[in-house]
Every structure is written in C-alpha cells, then in structure tokens.
Amino acid sequence: MNDAEPDPSSVSDRVLDFGTGLLPKIEAPAESLSLKKKLSWSGIILVVYLILGEIPIYGMAEQAQDYFSFVKAVLASESGTLITLGIGPLVTAGIFMQLFQGADIFHFDLYSHEGRARFQGSQKLLAVFLCFFEAALYVFMGAFGEFGLGREIFLIMQVGFGALLIVLMDEIVTKWGFGSGISLFIVGGVAKDIFWKLFSFQASSAHGGQYIGAFPGLIQSLLKGSPLWIRADLPDMVQVFFTVLIFMLAVYFETLWVEVPLSSGRFRGIRGGYPLKFIYASVIPVILTMSVFGTFGLIVRTIESRFPTGILGTFDARGNAIGGIMYYLTPPRGILRVIDDPYRALIYLVIVVVFCAFFAVLWIDITGMNSKTVAQRIQHAGVQVAGFKRDIRVIESVLNRHIPQVTILGGIAVGILASVANFTSALGTGTGILLAVSITYRMYQDLRKDPELPENIGRILM
Template identity: 45%
Template sequence: MEQAEQPRSKLYALEGLVRRLPEVSVPKRHVSFKEKFMWTGIALIGFFVLTQVSLYGMAAGAGQTAFFGQLRFILASHAGSLMELGIGPIVTAGIIMQLLVGSKIIGLDLSKTDDRALFTGVQKIGAILMGIFQASMLVMSGWYGVAFGSGAGIFLIVQLTIGVLIVVYLDEVVSKYGFGSGISIFIMAGVAGTIFWQAFNPLQVGGQFTGAIPNFFGTMLGGGNISDAFFRPGMPNMMGVFATIIVFFIVVYAESMRIEIPLAYGRFGGIRGRYPIKFLYTSVIPVILAMVVFANIRMLGMVFSPLQGASYYLSAPNGIFDVMADPLRAGIYISVLVLLCMGFAWLWANMTGMGPRDVARQLDRSGMLIPGFRRDIRVMEWVLGRYIMTAALLGGAFVGAISAVADFMGALGSGTGILLTVGIMYSLYQEIAKERMTEMFPAMRRLFGE
C-alpha cells in the first residue's frame, strides 16, 4: 500500500511573493579559497561602512547611547546608525521559523529542496517584518526624540528597515560565497574590535587612559595605586583583561571536549568507526537565542511598562561592583540565563536534525550499529539519547554560566561576546582548514559532499 503524500504547507500561499524577492544566486561552480576570502572581506567592509552611516531625522542629542547596552555586542548593533537593530530581526525571525518547523505547525520538510527554498524565503520576509516592528518600537518609545506618526519618525523606520534588508543580503553573500555565515562574522569582528579598543585605547578621559593596559602602565610609572588599575569602576580595567584571557582559554578547552561512541558496519564487522559528541553539542547557539529574547523584552519594555522591571533583571551586571551593589539582580540573571540556554539547547538539538532519533536514523541508513547492541533503530536512539541530550543540556548550562560569570568579572567586550567570538573563531578555523585541504586535494571534495 503506497504511503499517502504529505499535504503541502499553507506557506506555499507566499510562494509568489518569495519568488519576487531578490536573491543571491547559488554558485554554479566551486568557489575557490581566494574568492571566499575576498567575498567575506567585502561583506565585512560593507557592514562596517553601514555602522558609520548615521540615522537622519533624530532629535538633537537623541540615539547617541546604545539602546541594547551590553547586548549590542551579541546583536552587532551600533547606536545611532543604520545598524542600530543589528542582526536582531534576522535571528528573531529564524527562532520563530525554527520553532514552527520543529513543532510541525507549518508542515515544511527541510529535507526537500522546494520546502527548504520556501523556508529561506519566508524567513527573509519575517526578518524584514521583524525589522519594521522593532524599528517602530524604538520610534514609538521616543528613543529618537520624534513622534511616531511624524514624517521624521516614518523616515527613521524606513532607514532602520533598509539596514536590516542590507544585512540579510550581506549574510546571504557570505553564506554562499564566503566562509561561515555573515551573522557570525559580523558578531566576531565587532566583539574582537571592541576588546582590542577597550584593552589598548590610548585616549585619556579625566586624566586616565581609557584602555585598560595603557592605564595599568600609566599607573605603575606614575606611582599610583595598582589596585585602581585592576578594579576602577565604569571603565575597562585589568581584572577585565584577565577575565577575558581566562574565559578565552576555558571556552577553547570546552570546544575540544567530546565523547566518542564506537560504531561498526553491520555488513562488514571488521570495519569500525566512532561518532563524536561534543560537550558544547549545540555550540553557542543557545546563548545567542537567549540574548535575542532579552533584547526583545528590553525593547517591549520601552512601550509596555510592566516589562521594564523584568528587563532590568535580565541585563547583566558589568563588573564586581555592580554585582555587589545588587546581588539579587546577579542571581536572577544567571539563573534565568542558564535555564533559557538549557531550554534552547534542547529545542535546537531536537528541531534541527541533531536529536537522538535523527542521528540514529542517519547512522542506520548508512548501515552502522553500536557494538554490543542489536541492530534496532530504537535501541540506537536510546543509547545516543543518553549522551546527546546530556551533552546538549550540560553544554547549554555551561555557555550560559560562563557568559554570566565573565560579565560579573567585567570581561572586555562582554562575557557573551567573548564566548561567541571563540566559538565562531573555532568553527571558522575548521572550515578554513577543510577548504585548504580541498584546494590541495580536489578529490576530497566528494568526501565532504561538494
């Protein structure tokens, strides 16, 4: 008896609109290492140019401070520019679409080419709509000092939406012609630049060097109190520098931690292999999603006053003095962040084909089994579930905790920013190494499925 064909998703009603959207074409040939490097650099330069384009129509003195605070590092947001919203609308739309697909509400099968293309197109539309919504929230809250219904207010919304649209296509260019994804590259570049500037900034404010390291040497040579260089409040200090270095090495070590499950081919018993399960199974994705949730709560709090109190407790205390001033805030923040990261790690593993059932099916289709257990997909799923979901939950808790603790210690560029930068750099290194290998040995492209 033939299996009934799955009904088409109702989202196909948007197919006509999706087809009309401009799209970066998929490369019809192998993109060389030099070309990928070039396109990644062009997209990055374009992004930095946009961060220097100021919004037109703001009231005098408005929009100069960062609306998202410490979250601006994760969202690649730059105050008062076209990149005010950063990657927030794109990631928010991605979260919504992943949840809808994973819960099978919209009936898309991402293993099918047509469904995957529709998913990408609808996500692009969602990012634009989310950009309009978030831009409207900022203007409505009076952040730019103009009325929501005024010509200046509408023009500001248009500018911010155009900024989101440009980031969508820059991300698409990097994803198809460059290394990694544009969103990851933008986050990494922004955080790395911030860390460097906060550590080495030679400018002086109030007789003190702004950068932590110049201030340290200036204090030593001037015969000042060394503890001031380590714990000065409100400005980058040496405690933040050491916290940054410590977090960097902890995350690098955690990225290398893994457990390997032995495998064997069912048809050829002598051929064995291993399936690696990383401790950071879902990488830094959970903390990105958690921070986007915090950013949206902060934005809604500007319009809906009951959420203002929540946004205060969902923003990280920056430095030991902030933690000591309000320990309750620090405790609530780290607790909520860890729980959210664990929840998002579980969701991401189950909704993106990384769960025990999906992995068991992939291994079963390739003819592999776990030695010591009978070949049954349900048994394989049970064995994998013991390791995969444990790694996902513990990894999610780890990235949430290390992010919060780094913020409490005053790490440069924010704890979450450092965490994301290390994770992105690690993934980028692996991709570049693979690309160099395929450049030297073209026959290996088939092994990687290219």
C-alpha cells in the same frame, strides 16, 4: 463543473513564490570559487559591515537609547548607526521558521532542492518584513527621541534599510564567501569591541581625561606615577585578565566531546564513533536566553512608560535597570558591584542557568538533535552500536545515556560561563566571547578541511 476548493498549500506556495520574486536576489556563482576568492569576498563584506557601524542615523537625537544592549554581541548591532538592528531580523526569522517547520505549521520538504529553496526564500521574506517592523518598534519606542510622524518614518526607513543591507550581505557571504554572514558579523562585532576597549586612545571627559583603552589607560597612569589596575566604568587590566581567562575556558569547553562507539552493519571490522560535543547545543541557549531578556526589557519599557508601577522595572536616565524584575535580569557588571549586591548576582546566575538548560533541551528537540532523530540517521547510514545487534531501539537507548545529560550539562556550563564573564566585565561580554570562540573554532575546522588550503599553512593549523 468542479466546485472543489483550491488546495490551501498550493495557494500559500503561490503567495510565497510571488513575495520572494519581488525581493532583491543575489545570484550564486556560475562555477565553484577558489578559497582565495571566497576569503576575499568575506573580507570585503566585513569591511563594509564595519563601515556601516560608523554611519550614524540622520535626524536622531544626540544620544540614542540602546534598547538592545542586552544582546548587542548576539545581534552584532551598534545603536544609533545603520546597523542598529544588526542581524536581529535574520536571527528572528530563522528562529520563527524553525518553529513553524518543527510545529508543522508550514511544511517544507527540506530533502528536495525546490523545498529548500522555498524555505530559504520564505525565511528571507520574513527577515525583510522584520527589518522594517523592528525598525518601527525601535523608533516609535522613542529610542532616537520624540518626533513627529514624518520624521519618525524617515528614521524607520534608514534603520530598516541598514538591516536590509545586512540581509543581503549575509546572502553574499553564504553564496560567494567563506562561512556565513551571520557568523562573520558576530565575530567582527565582538573583535571590534574588544580591540576598541584594549587600545583606544580616545580620552573620556567624564573620567578626568583618562584614555578609554585598557593598555593606553595603564600607560597613562604609569607615566603619572600612580598605576591604575582597576578603573570604574572604564576597561582595565583586571578585565583584560578575565577576558583571557574566559576565552581559554570557552576554548576548552569547545574542544570537549564524548564518542559513542559505532561499527558498520555491512562490513565487519570497520569501526568508528559518533562524536557528541560537551556543548551539544552550542551557544544557542545563551543566544535565546539573552534574546528573551532583551525582548522582555523592551516590553517592560513600553508598559512602564504608560502605566508606571515599578514592579516590572524602573530605569535611570541612561536606560539602566535600577529596580523591579528587570533589575534581576541584568547582571551587575564588575567585581565591586557583585560584592555590593551579591543577592542580585546570585539570582541572575540561577535564572540564566535555568533558562540555558531549558533552551538547550528545547533546541535539540526542534532541530532534530535528540536521541530518537539521531538514532534514525545512524540506522539509515547502515551502522550500529559496537557490540550490539542492529536495532534502532538499541541505538536510541545508548544515545539516551549520553545526549540528555550532555545537553543539560552543556547548557548549564555556557550559562555559568556567560554569567561569570558578565560579572567580571570581560571585554566583549561573556556572551560575545562564547559566540566568537564557537564560531571561530568552527571556521577553523572548516578551513582545515578545505582541499585548496596551502600545505604549509595547513601544517600550521594542524
């Protein structure tokens, strides 16, 4: 009789396979889709996402608290609607799975088809769990009002179901569309926010009937004979100017890169280079920083609501931080507010820059973008640093002259850019603009490389 204990890894694999087998699955197309069909699917899903953002949660109080306002652009969320959680469960599940894999808590063979499938299935399973777990936290925190248990469960089911739809729509875009659903939802949410603040003709009763949109508001003031270039708590032309400026700076940083010269170790005379973007860790450091601030804010509200001390944070009726540590983790939005409280702006800027630099270094280590891992990939590719013998230690030494410095400087740059954009109340928020530019530029590069792109359009994009 064999009394050997079962292999824990095989047990966990069976549990994961059982759990993922219960999830709704989007089948991949049987054959490769044309570029036109991919773009059509992405367009349809984007329209559905925007419609979901207009469907309110049934049964909530008239005014919902937006506990995720810190990271609204990052999560592509709209408080009080079916996309209240946005891509939060997806992003959180992805971060956890990367940490689990990097720390070797769970091991998935990402070089095999079966290993990648199990990794993606596990991530989806975790995302579905987080849909309803985060929904429960959001509702029990009183974001939609204080109700009985039955009504709160009804609210949780609506919020969780909306987040589940986002998970499934992301999978549809990944398999049937162009790019990824996460990227599409972020760009769509930021574009919608900017468009609304630019062109909305809705009148604000709290501001004497002024139009919310910057351009309609300016025209309205011109017709009255007193042009308003700066408006309190409403989009104005100064914010439009800074939005364009931040957008141009983000595009400039996105196109900056340095190149490590390489040559083939097998064929003499063949040379190339390994490009290192200035924003080497992309905008991930900003995403993680804002996520930490948002999560901390949620915890602070929980603690202060039960044990009020005022040290961690105090909030006004609209949920804005007016004191405590949270006061310095939220930016003063608007030039006038920065002038009124420059110390708060400076402290916020320093904290964001430090966090962004830290997360940039952490991210490249977790995701295998550090010098050692990149050197191994270059070595396996059969190339070497131009002018040096083929030795992985030489490659790593040369990369160490560039990657750590570029990583930290890039993290500092995106931290400063996001903070300054928030200080100027740039439309779409600084984080949103950075994300939109980074994602759009990457999609533009992918579109240029697509062999089905018509030649005349390809020339325009070039």
